[in-house]
Amino acid sequence: xxxxxxxxxxxxxxxxxxxxxxxxxxxxxxxxxxxxxxxxxxxxxxxxxxxxxxxxxxxxxxxxxxxxxxxxxxxxxxxxxxxxxxxxxxxxxxxxxxxxxxxxxxxxxxxxxxxxxxxxxxxxxxxxxxxxxxxxxxxxxxxxxxxxxxxxxxxxxxxxxxxxxxxxxxxxxxxxxxxxxxxxxxxxxxxxxxxxxxxxxxxxxxxxxxxxxxxxxxxxxxxxxxxxxxxxxxxxxxxxxxxxxxxxxxxxxxxxxxxxxxxxxxxxxxxxxxxxxxxxxxxxxxxxxxxxxxxxxxxxxxxxxxxxxxxxxxxxxxxxxxxxxxxxxxxxxxxxxxxxxxxxxxxxxxxxxxxxxxxxxxxxxxxxxxxxxxxxxxxxxxxxxxxxxxxxxxxxxxxxxxxxxxxxxxxxxxxxxxxxxxxxxxxxxxxxxxxxxxxxxxxxxxxxxxxxx
Numbered sequence: 439x440x441x442x443x444x445x446x447x448x449x450x451x452x453x454x455x456x457x458x459x460x461x462x463x464x465x466x467x468x469x470x471x472x473x474x475x476x477x478x479x480x481x482x483x484x485x486x487x488x489x490x491x492x493x494x495x496x497x498x499x500x501x502x503x504x505x506x507x508x509x510x511x512x513x514x515x516x517x518x519x520x521x522x523x524x525x526x527x528x529x530x531x532x533x534x535x536x537x538x539x540x541x542x543x544x545x546x547x548x549x550x551x552x553x554x555x556x557x558x559x560x561x562x563x564x565x566x567x568x569x570x571x572x573x574x575x576x577x578x579x580x581x582x583x584x585x586x587x588x589x590x591x592x593x594x595x596x597x598x599x600x601x602x603x604x605x606x607x608x609x610x611x612x613x614x615x616x617x618x619x620x621x622x623x624x625x626x627x628x629x630x631x632x633x634x635x636x637x638x639x640x641x642x643x644x645x646x647x648x649x650x651x652x653x654x655x656x657x658x659x660x661x662x663x664x665x666x667x668x669x670x671x672x673x674x675x676x677x678x679x680x681x682x683x684x685x686x687x688x689x690x691x692x693x694x695x696x697x698x699x700x701x702x703x704x705x706x707x708x709x710x711x712x713x714x715x716x717x718x719x720x721x722x723x724x725x726x727x728x729x730x731x732x733x734x735x736x737x738x739x740x741x742x743x744x745x746x747x748x749x750x751x752x753x754x755x756x757x758x759x760x761x762x763x764x765x766x767x768x769x770x771x772x773x774x775x776x777x778x779x780x781x782x783x784x785x786x787x788x789x790x791x792x793x794x795x796x797x798x799x800x801x802x803x804x805x806x807x808x809x810x811x812x813x814x815x816x817x818x819x820x821x822x823x824x825x826x827x828x829x830x831x832x833x834x835x836x837x838x839x840x841x842x843x844x845x846x847x848x849x850x851x852x853x854x855x856x857x858x859x860x861x862x863x864x865x866x867x868x869x870x871x872x873x874x875x876x877x878x879x880x881x882x883x884x885x886x887x888x889x890x891x
Contacts, residue, residue, distance in 0.1 A: 439485040459531035470522040474508040475623040488570035518580020526565030556592035583613040606662045625659040632656045667693035667700040699730035735764035751782040770800040777809045786816040804834025
């Protein structure tokens with residue numbers, strides 16, 4: 439048996455077919471398989487004996503774990519990735535435009551990539567049996583879903599947008615979970631690009647063109663997968679970042695109408711409720727998230743953060759302790775919040791132990807050093823506190839709280855000049871910092887108001 443995985447991006451038009459033609463000449467049986475996701479790779483399997491579905495089915499259990507990680511939960515779902523058999527590959531190979539030369543770079547590296555598999559649905563219709571011994575209805579259904587994906591991509595690549603959305607609609611309605619999973623994989627890059635654009639837009643401000651990019655990616659994903667909650671949640675995140683709170687709420691609710699257990703949408707509704715000063719609704723949304731995903735550390739973490747912000751550290755402690763028990767061993771986020779809760783409860787010794795854990799997990803995290811400094815400060819260990827605050831500033835120069843901590847330590851130690859210098863520096867960085875201004879007033883060094891122009 440000969441197996442060839444061809445990465446198609448830089449092949450010239452007809453190049454992959456010419457490779458298939460060479461295999462057809464050499465072997466009696468050739469199959470064409472699609473990878474678990476995408477169409478940028480083609481797998482050709484050639485042998486002198488006919489590939490048998492029943493043999494594959496009998497041996498599937500030997501690799502069930504590895505194949506399951508790729509999304510193939512059954513032998514039928516795996517076998518459905520074989521889209522063409524020998525007769526289909528032979529017909530496709532005849533379409534080879536020219537032989538491929540192995541001693542030179544193809545001209546395709548300077549051109550727009552070709553969708554080499556766009557015409558596969560034609561050969562799939564004309565040659566519907568890639569397995570010599572036949573296959574089950576579920577195998578054929580999987581293969582048909584793959585064909586719809588290829589039809590959708592071909593329509594999009596050739597400018598037939600309506601045809602692309604029609605094919606996406608068939609995937610969404612005709613193939614159940616199989617089709618929806620395929621669409622989820624297809625829209626994943628759009629969602630990733632949309633979130634990247636949202637991050638850029640949020641940093642750049644209201645005038646950024648990245649807002650339009652984020653909206654375009656989210657809208658495209660929603661049109662391709664109208665029964666997916668993910669694009670709607672992204673649209674809600676975009677709206678809330680732009681300050682369009684009612685619109686955000688509408689998007690989150692539409693996501694929950696599709697999937698009532700969609701955790702990101704529940705968390706989005708909680709953000710909406712907090713912005714509308716409706717803490718009861720916010721807490722309900724966060725509790726719904728923990729009810730639908732009781733093993734999600736993030737759900738419990740978010741609930742704990744909410745209680746901490748509401749001035750309820752005892753409730754926050756219960757939620758975040760659950761989060762720390764469920765989180766991965768190297769995840770520092772819930773431990774940072776747990777440290778803040780213990781400081782709020784004036785359990786300074788316990789806070790110091792947790793802060794030590796945070797520093798060990800994330801030595802490059804400025805917040806971890808800052809919290810350890812706060813614990814040392816509360817315990818009266820000023821030298822240790824100042825050392826931690828300085829490490830926090832070295833790690834994150836924008837951490838104003840750590841700079842303020844240095845100033846407080848200097849003041850407690852009687853170094854009025856040093857403390858004044860620190861707080862003046864903070865005001866240069868953050869002119870609206872009321873805490874630094876108040877500390878300077880108490881030190882007897884109120885800064886002069888800026889001169890009017």
